[in-house]
Amino acid sequence: MEQDRRSDSALWLEATSGTEAAFGVVYDRYRSRIFRRAYAQVLNTADAEDIVAVVFLEAWRRRKSVRFVDGSLLPWLLIVTTNVSLNTRRSIRRYDRLLASVPRGPQTVDPSREVEERIDGARMSERTRAALARLTAPERRVVDLCLIEGIPLADAAAALDMPLGSVKSRLSRARTKLRDGLGDAPWPDSAGAPASGDLEVLG
Amino acid sequence: MTEPEMRPERAEAIRSMLVEHVRTEPAVRARRRRNRIIGWGGLGVLAIGVGATAGAVLLQPAQVTDDRWVQCLSEPTRNSDGTFPGSAAMISEGSGLPDDPIEICKIMWESGALDPDFDATSVTNPPGKVPDHLQLCVMDDGAAAVVPSSNESICAALGLADPAE
Numbered sequence: 001m002e003q004d005r006r007s008d009s010a011l012w013l014e015a016t017s018g019t020e021a022a023f024g025v026v027y028d029r030y031r032s033r034i035f036r037r038a039y040a041q042v043l044n045t046a047d048a049e050d051i052v053a054v055v056f057l058e059a060w061r062r063r064k065s066v067r068f069v070d071g072s073l074l075p076w077l078l079i080v081t082t083n084v085s086l087n088t089r090r091s092i093r094r095y096d097r098l099l100a101s102v103p104r105g106p107q108t109v110d111p112s113r114e115v116e117e118r119i120d121g122a123r124m125s126e127r128t129r130a131a132l133a134r135l136t137a138p139e140r141r142v143v144d145l146c147l148i149e150g151i152p153l154a155d156a157a158a159a160l161d162m163p164l165g166s167v168k169s170r171l172s173r174a175r176t177k178l179r180d181g182l183g184d185a186p187w188p189d190s191a192g193a194p195a196s197g198d199l200e201v202l203g
Numbered sequence: 204m205t206e207p208e209m210r211p212e213r214a215e216a217i218r219s220m221l222v223e224h225v226r227t228e229p230a231v232r233a234r235r236r237r238n239r240i241i242g243w244g245g246l247g248v249l250a251i252g253v254g255a256t257a258g259a260v261l262l263q264p265a266q267v268t269d270d271r272w273v274q275c276l277s278e279p280t281r282n283s284d285g286t287f288p289g290s291a292a293m294i295s296e297g298s299g300l301p302d303d304p305i306e307i308c309k310i311m312w313e314s315g316a317l318d319p320d321f322d323a324t325s326v327t328n329p330p331g332k333v334p335d336h337l338q339l340c341v342m343d344d345g346a347a348a349v350v351p352s353s354n355e356s357i358c359a360a361l362g363l364a365d366p367a368e
Contacts, residue, residue: 009298010310016293017275019316019323020225027218031209039207049209053217060225063293064271071299098224102216 004029008073016063027056030074034081037149041085046104053099054091055080067159075151075159082144086137131181139174142167222324265364267304268345270294275308277317279352281361287348289317304347305337312351339366 004011004025014022031052038051058080059066059073067076084091092099135143145156146167153171157164209217277289292307294300300307308317315321315331322328334351340358342348347366350357358365 006314007299009295009300010314012295012298013292013300013307013310014314014316015225016295017290017311017316019290019321020222021322021324023225024218024222027221031214031217035209036206045207045210046213048207049213049217052209053220056217056221057224060221060228064295066295068295068298098220102213102220105210105213 007071009068009071012063012066012068012073023056023060026059026073030077031056033074034077037078037081037144038085040148041082042088047088050092050099050104051081051084051088053102054084054095057095057098058084058091067161069155069158075145075149075155078145078149078151079141079159082141083137086140127182131178134177134181135174139170139177142170143174143178146171226323263364264367265341265345266367267339267341267347270302270347272346273304273307274342274346274348275311275317276348276350277319279350279354279357279361287361291346304349305339308337308349309333340364341366 006014006022006025008026008029011022011026015026034052034055035048038055039045039048042048042051055077059077066073069075132140132143141160142156145151145159146153151159153167154164157167160167271294273292273294274287275289275292276287280288282288290311292311294307300310311317312331312333315328316323318328318331321331336351336353338350338352338355338357340348340350340361340363342363348358348361348363350361350363354360
């Protein structure tokens with residue numbers, strides 16, 4: 001499929017001025033990224049798909065207050081993904097009727113689970129999950145953006161509408177908590193180098 | 204490494220639901236209704252037209268006070284029901300879009316969204332052509348309206364205010 005070269009902000013302009021197809025292009029552009037972020041938190045395909053739907057419904061509901069970073073909607077969408085994932089049930093309740101129109105499908109064995117043991121970079125171990133669970137929601141948003149997604153600090157600050165210094169201090173507190181939670185073994189549990197350069201920030 | 208992915212059929216179902224929701228969401232319909240009301244109101248005043256007082260109020264130059272919306276007109280006329288042909292563009296904070304309403308409407312024209320053959324449900328519309336002349340007017344709710352016309356009196360002709368210096 002040909003890549004649509006229009007910027008997110010141009011697409012958003014079109015979508016909010018009555019061109020619903022432009023909203024579909026934004027969805028196509030980011031649904032996979034949002035899904036993976038959601039899946040990493042809920043470890044269930046159908047639930048993560050619901051979260052994707054809710055993230056885009058929220059984006060539309062809050063379309064007057066979305067924030068672009070260098071013309072990109074992704075950092076803001078990732079923040080919404082974290083918020084929705086942290087409170088899935090309440091977030092989904094608002095859109096019960098709409099979600100009912102997209103049935104979850106048969107409950108089959110999740111094939112992703114079969115390879116769980118082999119995926120240690122993008123997936124989080126129980127230990128890591130427990131360490132993350134100790135973070136406050138604001139800390140979690142910064143960790144998700146900066147450490148997991150690798151969004152630059154300045155971009156994260158813009159997306160969160162916070163001063164850069166506040167993002168740094170929040171990240172520092174989160175690092176300390178994560179270090180305490182993970183002990184000597186950094187991220188992930190297994191020995192060896194971190195799977196991503198982003199994780200070096202933890203050290 | 205295998206990344207988890209959405210199931211294609213559900214991804215498509217969610218896409219359809221979202222696009223339909225955006226198309227029919229009550230707030231959007233309310234906005235369209237509001238535009239109709241504004242349009243009818245303007246038409247009524249135009250019909251009275253000769254009323255000097257109403258005319259004076261209408262034609263008074265005005266500041267753009269609502270920068271959240273820009274009405275990009277596709278023609279220098281009103282519809283038969285008094286509404287404006289074209290699209291109301293919503294401006295999100297930090298979007299990186301220009302502050303100038305005319306520049307915003309140029310983007311809309313370039314996208315083809317203001318062309319008569321534009322299909323709002325298609326992602327493959329051809330690019331459009333920006334008119335040679337675009338003029339800034341001010342709607343009675345303080346939003347900017349950008350009209351494709353070289354006529355310097357077009358704002359008054361449409362029952363809109365000229366922008367204040």
